[in-house]
Amino acid sequence: MAGSVLEIKDLHVSIEDKEILKGVNLTIKSGEFHAVMGPNGTGKSTLASAIMGHPKYEVTGGSITLDGEDVLEMEVDERARAGLFLAMQYPSEISGVTNADFLRSSINARREEGDEISLMKFIKEMDEAMDFLEMDKNMAQRYLNEGFSGGEKKRNEILQLLMMKAEIGILDEIDSGLDIDALKVVAKGINKLRDENFGCLIITHYQRLLNYIEPDFVHVMMQGRVVKSGGSELSQRLEAEGYDWIKKELNIEDETINA
Amino acid sequence: MTVETKQPYNDEYISRFSSSRNEPEWMKELRQQALSQSESLDMPKPDKTGIKNWDFDTYVHEVEGEKISALGSLPASVAALIDADNAPNLYIQRNNSAAYLALSEKWSEQGVIFTDIFTALQQHGDLVKRFYMKDAVNIDEDRLTALHAALMNGGVFVYVPKNVVVDEPLQTIFWQEDDKVASFNHILIVAEANSAVTYVENSVSHNADQATFANVVTEVIAGDNANVSYGAVDNYAAGTTVYAKRRGVAYRDARIDWAIGQMNDGNTISEHITHLIGDNSGSEAKSVVVGRGKQIQNFTTNIIHFGKNSVGSILSHGVMKDQASSVFNGIGKIEHGASKSDATQETRVLMLSQGARGDANPILLIDEDDVVAGHAASVGRVDPLQLYYLMSRGITKHEAERLIIHGFLAPVVNQLPIETVKNQLTQVIEGKVN
Ligand SMILES: Nc1ncnc2c1ncn2[C@@H]1O[C@H](COP(=O)(O)OP(=O)(O)OP(=O)(O)O)[C@@H](O)[C@H]1O
Numbered sequence: 211m212a213g214s215v216l217e218i219k220d221l222h223v224s225i226e227d228k229e230i231l232k233g234v235n236l237t238i239k240s241g242e243f244h245a246v247m248g249p250n251g252t253g254k255s256t257l258a259s260a261i262m263g264h265p266k267y268e269v270t271g272g273s274i275t276l277d278g279e280d281v282l283e284m285e286v287d288e289r290a291r292a293g294l295f296l297a298m299q300y301p302s303e304i305s306g307v308t309n310a311d312f313l314r315s316s317i318n319a320r321r322e323e324g325d326e327i328s329l330m331k332f333i334k335e336m337d338e339a340m341d342f343l344e345m346d347k348n349m350a351q352r353y354l355n356e357g358f359s360g361g362e363k364k365r366n367e368i369l370q371l372l373m374m375k376a377e378i379g380i381l382d383e384i385d386s387g388l389d390i391d392a393l394k395v396v397a398k399g400i401n402k403l404r405d406e407n408f409g410c411l412i413i414t415h416y417q418r419l420l421n422y423i424e425p426d427f428v429h430v431m432m433q434g435r436v437v438k439s440g441g442s443e444l445s446q447r448l449e450a451e452g453y454d455w456i457k458k459e460l461n462i463e464d465e466t467i468n469a
Numbered sequence: 470m471t472v473e474t475k476q477p478y479n480d481e482y483i484s485r486f487s488s489s490r491n492e493p494e495w496m497k498e499l500r501q502q503a504l505s506q507s508e509s510l511d512m513p514k515p516d517k518t519g520i521k522n523w524d525f526d527t528y529v530h531e532v533e534g535e536k537i538s539a540l541g542s543l544p545a546s547v548a549a550l551i552d553a554d555n556a557p558n559l560y561i562q563r564n565n566s567a568a569y570l571a572l573s574e575k576w577s578e579q580g581v582i583f584t585d586i587f588t589a590l591q592q593h594g595d596l597v598k599r600f601y602m603k604d605a606v607n608i609d610e611d612r613l614t615a616l617h618a619a620l621m622n623g624g625v626f627v628y629v630p631k632n633v634v635v636d637e638p639l640q641t642i643f644w645q646e647d648d649k650v651a652s653f654n655h656i657l658i659v660a661e662a663n664s665a666v667t668y669v670e671n672s673v674s675h676n677a678d679q680a681t682f683a684n685v686v687t688e689v690i691a692g693d694n695a696n697v698s699y700g701a702v703d704n705y706a707a708g709t710t711v712y713a714k715r716r717g718v719a720y721r722d723a724r725i726d727w728a729i730g731q732m733n734d735g736n737t738i739s740e741h742i743t744h745l746i747g748d749n750s751g752s753e754a755k756s757v758v759v760g761r762g763k764q765i766q767n768f769t770t771n772i773i774h775f776g777k778n779s780v781g782s783i784l785s786h787g788v789m790k791d792q793a794s795s796v797f798n799g800i801g802k803i804e805h806g807a808s809k810s811d812a813t814q815e816t817r818v819l820m821l822s823q824g825a826r827g828d829a830n831p832i833l834l835i836d837e838d839d840v841v842a843g844h845a846a847s848v849g850r851v852d853p854l855q856l857y858y859l860m861s862r863g864i865t866k867h868e869a870e871r872l873i874i875h876g877f878l879a880p881v882v883n884q885l886p887i888e889t890v891k892n893q894l895t896q897v898i899e900g901k902v903n
């Protein structure tokens with residue numbers, strides 16, 4: 211594919227009748243890395259969840275399209291097969307389903323019937339990806355995320371991202387709970403995907419991740435909107451000065467969605 | 470109060486049947502006495518399940534089955550259970566006939582007995598008599614159990630002498646080829662002190678419409694420090710009403726571990742009790758259930774601790790779809806004196822449709838202070854967040870549900886020791902949940 215575009219326009223999202231996103235605009239093209247930052251509770255995970263189609267979030271206005279196709283019309287699995295991938299802030303644990311079986315099902319889900327990946331090829335690719343992410347091979351046969359430590363879960367999300375060959379990746383706090391070494395490994399995984407066919411939206415609170423993965427664009431969310439966008443210098447300033455200057459600049463007193 | 474049932478087989482019939490099978494005199498008398506007891510005994514009363522309208526009376530008591538000369542000639546449904554190239558210890562009962570038997574010489578040389586119940590009665594009558602409906606199941610527990618004793622028409626006897634460790638599974642297949650034939654199978658497994666055995670059993674029938682009855686009793690006796698691993702897949706078709714009693718007795722340092730796939734399609738009462746008699750004895754009772762259609766089922770799993778430091782754990786996972794309804798009674802009972810014992814249980818029921826019903830009743834009955842006990846029970850639907858997670862990787866909803874259900878049943882499926890049986894259970898589950 212010559213590159214994809216994920217376009218979010220004036221997105222309004224509610225959860226249990228409470229409006230959380232109040233008009234988000236964002237465009238992510240393949241080849242671009244975007245960082246989304248912002249204080250707690252300002253709608254970052256809500257944005258990620260709405261893009262993927264989380265059952266609890268209701269889109270009440272606006273649009274999301276991927277290469278012109280209406281994403282909001284698609285079921286969750288269709289969105290994934292269209293090329294979207296969300297590394298979740300809190301991945302589910304699924305007992306009795308091995309990580310390997312799950313991965314293979316996921317890969318095959320994006321392939322045509324009759325064109326499933328061979329077991330040999332799958333194992334080879336999984337081994338390589340696990341080596342690259344410095345993961346213990348036993349993780350492949352463990353049940354999906356069950357009993358994984360916080361950091362192991364994050365690494366496992368990146369393992370999936372590496373193997374699934376998505377067009378647009380959305381990473382929700384992939385760096386939370388990671389030690390320094392793990393952070394480097396995860397960043398290495400994400401950087402490996404950096405090419406003109408892959409676009410990425412990275413939700414994070416910390417510049418330290420962005421030191422490893424330099425974003426092309428940085429956006430700040432407050433009150434359920436993107437209130438400021440810039441280049442990588444924006445995140446550096448946030449790291450140094452916090453959010454107060456933005457609030458002052460934009461005349462925001464309460465940055466939460468309740469404002 | 471007794472329920473009137475029109476028991477079609479009388480004393481004269483039973484006497485003739487016993488003679489035709491060349492049974493020892495004691496067995497004939499046991500049958501006749503059991504028949505007369507059955508007339509005054511009550512029907513079983515499974516907790517929370519009414520069985521008044523169940524059909525326990527329609528069946529044919531004896532149908533012969535042809536011998537099986539080559540495993541290759543079996544129909545697919547039976548062949549799928551067997552690894553034909555590697556089945557050194559295999560018994561197949563076809564209707565009420567012993568159709569195929571193999572026992573590796575290395576075991577028979579060491580005194581291991583693995584044979585159909587009638588041959589066992591003829592050749593090892595005294596041994597069978599020592600255990601048959603004595604320490605595990607009593608004839609007069611209820612009317613159906615007495616009827617079982619009176620009408621027992623098949624089964625298998627496993628005997629492992631002292632200190633013999635059988636490190637290959639012994640596999641039994643009860644194949645009810647005839648749609649009308651009843652299974653009054655009796656499975657008697659005796660493992661003497663310091664012995665070990667793994668036994669795996671499949672029951673299959675295909676009578677989707679034709680009514681019949683399975684009244685099966687399993688007795689497992691584990692002597693001091695013996696180790697019995699028992700796996701079974703019950704797969705009677707919709708026409709069969711099932712009354713299945715499984716009972717284990719574990720003496721000092723003994724273990725009995727159960728892994729049971731309850732895959733019947735008809736109304737089923739399953740009562741499964743393990744007595745931990747000896748100090749340091751232990752048992753794990755794991756079972757999985759898939760209920761569908763209008764099936765009504767009642768599962769009682771009970772581990773009773775008598776010995777000190779005895780450890781029992783019950784794990785039941787059930788999936789209910791359509792209008793199926795099931796009651797799961799899990800009972801951990803610690804008798805006075807069984808100090809330092811540990812009784813845990815977990816019952817989880819997954820509902821796949823609005824009309825399905827599941828009822829989990831965890832019960833702990835504890836008559837001793839110095840013990841550990843715990844239970845967990847839940848009845849719920851497929852977790853929408855799990856579905857979302859799987860679907861977010863492109864997996865269709867249907868496939869995601871399939872993965873979650875198989876995962877849910879995996880703790881028991883994975884425990885089955887024969888690969889073909891495991892695979893076949895996976896396939897049965899597949900067929901039932903789709
Ligand atoms: N079920 C719910 N009911 C009510 N409010 C909710 C619910 N779920 C989320 N919210 C609210 O929506 C707001 C946005 O939450 P969201 O998870 O998107 O924030 P976030 O920006 O990702 O925060 P963080 O940085 O802490 O991860 C929060 O105020 C949160 O409390």
Ligand SMILES: [Mg+2]
Pocket residue numbers: 254255256299382383
């Ligand atoms: Mg968040």
